[in-house]
Amino acid sequence: MNALYAIYGSSGCGRGVMPVAREQLARSLPVGSYELVFVDDRDARTEINGHRVLTYEQFRADPRPGKRISIAIANGVVRERLAERCAAEGIGFFEVRAGNVVIMDDCTIGEGAVLCPFVTLTSNIRIGRHFQANLYSYVEHDCVIGDFVTFAPGVKCNGNVVIEDHAYIGAGAILRQGMPGRPLVIGRGATVGMGAVVTRDVPPAVTVVGNPARPMQK
Secondary structure: OOEEEEEEOOOHHHHHHHHHHHHHHHHHOOOOOEEEEEEOOOOOOOEEOOEEEEOHHHHHHOOOOOOEEEEOOOOHHHHHHHHHHHHHOOOEEOOEEOOOOEEOOOEEEOOOOEEOOOOEEOOOEEEOOOOEEOOOOEEOOOOEEOOOOEEOOOOEEOOOEEEOOOOEEOOOOEEOOOEOOEOEEEOOOOEEOOOOEEOOOEOOOOEEEOOOOEEOOO
16 A cells, blocks of 8 residues: 655645655655645645545545644644644655755754745754745854745845744845844744845744834835
């Protein structure tokens, strides 16, 4: 009986992660020893880009032991809820990592990460659970990143930055380098807008935009 792997989510995020997972599994597992599918309760299609689409209940009910899933949902709060559901039902996670990802010295990464092509992690970095780093993002030295943090494409996270749980960093954003003992802090649940240049701490649950980044006016 072959193994069953899944990408949770068939939207743009999931369809971007799927070929990375497909290439990764092809490198590491024998041909015919596994099946890779999408899981999505809101997609009525039965196949996307050559992969079957299952509902979560169909995936959960599949009798194959040791099922593994990667959650390709950009919203960190939703990602956490889905991760908790999977964990409670004994479904394990697998890390999706492109073959050209660069990871240097003393980097620790929690379970369920998605590291897309051309991502770079340099040295002395701590990353929590279910981190998502999209195309061409990087994390420089001495950074601490919490759980369920999302990087859109092209994020530049420079050294001595702390990013708390559920923060979302938009495409092309630049996070200024902090200092040892005085890191730049992106608060829990904060959103950094596309192309923003962050030069000072961002409070929890605040959205900042612009250069230099300032709280978005409501």
